[in-house]
Amino acid sequence: MALGAHLGRAGAVMDLATLIQILDSTLRLATPLLLACLAGLFSERAGVFDIGLEGKMLIAAFAAGAAAAVTGSVWLGLIAGIGASLALSAVHGVASIGFRGNQLISGVAINFLAAGLTGLIGQRWFGLGGRTPQLPEGARFGPITLPFAETLAGVPVLGPVWAELISGHTLLVYVALAAVPASWWVLYRTRFGLRLRAVGENPAAVDTAGISVARLRFGAILIAGLLCGIAGAYLATGLVAGFVKDMTAGRGFIALAALVFAKWRPWQALGACLLFGLLEAVANRYQNIEIGDFIVPVQVMQAAPYVLTVVILAGFVGRAIPPRAGGEPYVKER
Amino acid sequence: MSRENHSGQPATAAPLPQVPAIELRGISKAFGPVQANRDIDLSVARGTIHGIVGENGAGKSTLMSILYGFYRADRGEILISGARAEIADSRAAIRAGIGMVFQHFKLVPNFTVLENVILGAEEGARLAPSLARARAELGRLARDYELEVDPDAVVETLSVGHQQRVEILKALYRQADILILDEPTGVLTPAEADHLFRILKGLARQGKTVILITHKLREIMEVTERVSVMRRGEMVATLTTAETSPEKIAELMVGRKVLLRVEKAPARPGAVALAAEGLQVVDPGGVERLRGVSFALRAGEILGIAGVAGNGQSELLEVLAGIRPAEGRLSIAGAPVALGGPGADGQARRAAGLAHVPEDRQNLGLIMDFAAWENVALGYHHAAEYQANALFMANGALRADTADKMARFDVRPPNPDLPARAFSGGNQQKIVVAREIDRAPKVLIVGQPTRGVDIGAIEFIHQRIVALRDAGSAILLVSVELDEILSLADRILVMFDGRIMGERAAGATDERDLGLMMAGVA
């Protein structure tokens, strides 16, 4: 069939190398989603809706790109990215916890704020229309070669899988992966996690147990800020070399979708983000498909990840029940 | 937000016998325009059980919440064992040795019992040691106080009675010296309540102080040493229980004489209005909830269904009301009705002449954010008298009808525009009852009609149910209150484990007899 023939041009229909390339791409694409998704998880598990993931990532990407460009240090970039994201988290916290404002509105405002500020400050600062200068080598996260990558390279299957798929990513990819068990452990194995989950379900229970609801929620929101900060820094200093206006390109919303998909649980979040990453990677790789003489429009493949998401959601995932106290500011007296 | 004051308390110094465990002086608290507590003084002696009674909305819960640091008083001071205590938040209250079981439980529904118990009382940053210690401690408490609960059960799967135990365990786990219980028996069976009182008496003997809020005067008479009566935010009297009577307390509470027993003529049963045959329900978790329930309900009679909570009564009500699918056969006034699929919904049931006062008024029977008049249309939004034309509802007529119902059912305040959540529980219940009773339905099914409702309102609701019966309606009454069943029902069925254990005529049985059947001993 022509489909096979077409694919065949680039090698066997789906050989190991192709598979590794797609999975490798999956991992890179999933990383920012995963970090943002875990950020949302902490916030929403504590009962604070967060649709400002996109904005926090964006401002972090900008701050990381700008600081790295100015100082030449990727670490200062990372710190700046986290700092900027934390600042927006604090705004969200003040509005939705301190002043019991509407959490959705606050999130929307943060997205606007980030989009506006990055452009505005970027333009004033670098005069590049919101872009930051190209980052040189030391101002970016470089790939990390894991031990044995060289030694194992010759071993069939395992060698390439280890050397190309698992090894050779930037530090932040491993940070994101490590964040999954870490989040799980924090949420389910620590006092902080217990309280955090409780406050998202029934803040009154936490309050009457003598714990400050506001402080707990603020803590959760700041963790979300931290994670979004890393996600943004990864975009600007890990995946590419610098910030480009609006470069998050809707990833914060996809992360939100992944969070619902994962039913607000860390391991499932990993699964959902990898799935989204995989769908995009596959769509990237097989964008041009011919069936016989019919050339499948490129838009079909571009829409495919989203269509498949809906199909999977409808077919296998079922009802997702959000944390019960989510979205509601905690008020004792009205 | 000061926390520094508690260190100065003489927790170790043996208090003089005459120093009260708790003393409240001049406590006032307003919620916006509502003065919930006005200049309240209260003194509770150590090692005693002290009752607090009052109508719905009298301010009992507010007063106790202040003592527990959940609310802050506008004015007044709190003395614990004679020393002034600044109780800024619940943490301070817990440190001062106060534990509270709230009227509306403060549990995390999807947590296990153990997790709920240690929440806020963890040992260190890691959970595992806390959980282990709590497991051991819970075992000890369970032995000492007969408070068995499965520590690994998820709270939302427990019966309310067991959830209550978890709340008490929480307080005991924190080694509370002073235990406040806000309407603990509202959701308990008589047996469970007796059990609870045994525990409370034990605690008091150990020198702990107990404050008990309840609407049931029988309980006040049985377990308390002293009782305080509140009315409209004020403390009207504090009496020694042994020197008073239920009638006297009721009169102090309501400000008038109250009939504590229902006056009713013998029933005159007519044709079968509701017939159920072999009703079976398996819940989504695969548990059989109803195992072939059959009965017939006649016009002009009240059929009571007694049973310990969790034996299928709730499911039975939901099946009859059309909001839970089931197997079997059901007919209303001789006409078969669907038990599943299309035609099995609340709308179809109402069309067939069935009205339903649900057990859970706050989640099922009312929409708390809706105004009273909107709630009066709930389920009857199709009713012809509420339609202006094909397109619009007649909100004016609906409001007027609501005002009328509120006047006739003595809902206070009689303002149709207030949201449901602004009414006290008793008045919320009256709104539901008014809505369901006022249309003289062929069949009325009622679940726990007086749960948490003050005695004045209980009297009123009971009278209306009897009046409806006398007007020829068939009434199915589900209640965990044996008192209520015995005084209202003409005929009594007892449910156990999804089955009907037996039937008794109301005059030919008593609490002991029913209690045995309820325990599954036929």
Added chain:
Amino acid sequence: MSARRPLPPLLDALVVPLASLVIAFAISGLVILAIGEDPVAAMKLMVEGALGSTYGWGYTLYYATNFMFTGLAVAVAFHAGLFNIGGEGQATLGGLGVALVCLMLPWPHWSVAFLAATVSAAAFGAAWAALPAWLQARRGSHIVITTIMFNFIAASLLNYLLSNVLRPAGSMDPASARFAEGLQLPRLGAVLEPLGIAFSDRTPANVTLFVAILAGVAVWALIWRTRIGYQIRAFGKSERAAVYAGISPVRVTIIAMLISGALAGMMAVNTVMGEAQRLLLNSVEGAGFIGIAVALMGRSHPAGVALAALLFGFLYQGGAELALWTKIPRELITVIQALVILFTGALDNMVRMPAEWLWARISGGRGR
């Protein structure tokens, strides 16, 4: 705290948002100052540019029309407890509906075409909301995800159609052909002239504005006066109570989303038939998302939605004027929008709390 007293409704509805707006603009002024421009001049330019002439009003109202439709769409879904993030995609499809109607048939008069286009836009928008609604109702697939996904799918669909199907041969622009000359909707100037009101006819504001206002009234009546509206609100407040009342969750979910999608779709009449006169790749340009902010700030009430839409229309047009006559980058407008959303929508209590405290002082004597 207890020393406060709730403000009377009228005061609450007027003073709090106004004071919040003042704060938002004060901080915006600081931002303008920080980038080295004159805040007073900039604000004056914005206000005069957007509200100082019928020309400015025309643009302000044109944008407000878009936001009213998308805001109402989100609001209706909110009443049913559903978060419809899919306004963007539904409006995209609405645009397709308008374009097909206008291009496929020879219309005798703009008014007939207008009617048909409105119906078609609503139908296409509703159709695009139907599947997410059905999946939510029947399969429990979270509407937030499915509507996000449908936005992307709509973009792909439109991209394909405009590049391959609807584009006139030889045109570089991925846009449909221009509609027939007579299909230009009457602009506000033309409509108001017979009434003796002089209004600039150089602006894209057109008769669709009246449809938007009608839609607002209709939504109000629907939500608070009709049976289905009652059911939507009951379901939105408490699903369990709705089931108790015999209200079908499936039916209500689907109906509410269809209405929501139809409203979002109708926005396209304004942009496609009222302004561009052809279908563009980017004819929705984010109005679907602005609709979320508008609905939230308007507290899901049509009157609130209309006011919030007007506010955003003002910001768009005022921002255009700024961009036109100053060197202030257009991102500043985004920042101002953010601050307005933040202070009027999320930080409203920052004003309300002290206001209630003050109110308690002032009205202290009269309390119970």
Added chain:
Amino acid sequence: DLGGKFDKSFNEAAYEGAKRWAGETGGSYKEIEMQSEAQREQALRRLAESGANPVVMTGFAFGDVLNQVAPDFPGTKFAIIDMVVDQPNVRSVVFTEHEGSYLVGMMAAKASKTGTVGFIGGMDIPLIRRFGCGYAQGVKAVNPNAVIIQNMTGTTPAAWNDPVKGAELARSQKAQGADVIYAAAGGTGIGVLQAAADEGILSVGVDSNQNYMHPGKVLTSMLKRVDNAVYEAFKMGTDLQTGVQVMNLASGGVGYAMDDNNASLVSADMQAAVDAAAAEIIAGTRAVHDYMSDNSCPVN
């Protein structure tokens, strides 16, 4: 255009042109970026009303609007880039992007060792297809057996500002064997060039000279002298010549970039072949098919 002023290629080139004019002549100009489609007409009218002359706009999206506006301002001269608008007071500047793309396609094919090259466009729209088609013809002219992998970034406006996706597509193309990748995707291209440099393969920039971004790693850039077009329009001022001006190879409107940054990458042989082809195209002896002429591409 909505893409933004500093996409490192198209819009930025226009800005550079305006700046150059202002710098040389001391003249002043106003510039506006659009936030909304409705602002196109608004901006044109307001600028014309304010006496600006000429009014220069970039992007095909202005075409339809200009057609409406131009007749209302007969005294004002307009220049539009990338679209033909048939009005007496309009100068339409169009570029033969297919010719320029053809040349860089030839260079890509010559530089490619694998025989596979890549093209990454922002969105599947006619303009980008014209780029892609010219490029493909150039590649095939050198190596008829070459494989050209074509990808588009997206279908929403984000497609022009998504360097992350651009980089990912570039990596995917590299994995399929591509060793030269041509990016015509606005800000997204920055990611393509970056990923190519990281992966040790070559890239081709677009519109402006992007060779400097990764010296020694960008094979060349397809130049589209929007800056010149804008500069000239401003320079002519009110005497702006109207009518269609085709900026092609012959007029230096399109071409490929050579500088110190890519000198080492372009062999004499490669340059000779490309220059010869350019000469043939200018002479009319070598035809480069324009996708827009019949909405199809002879090769792909």
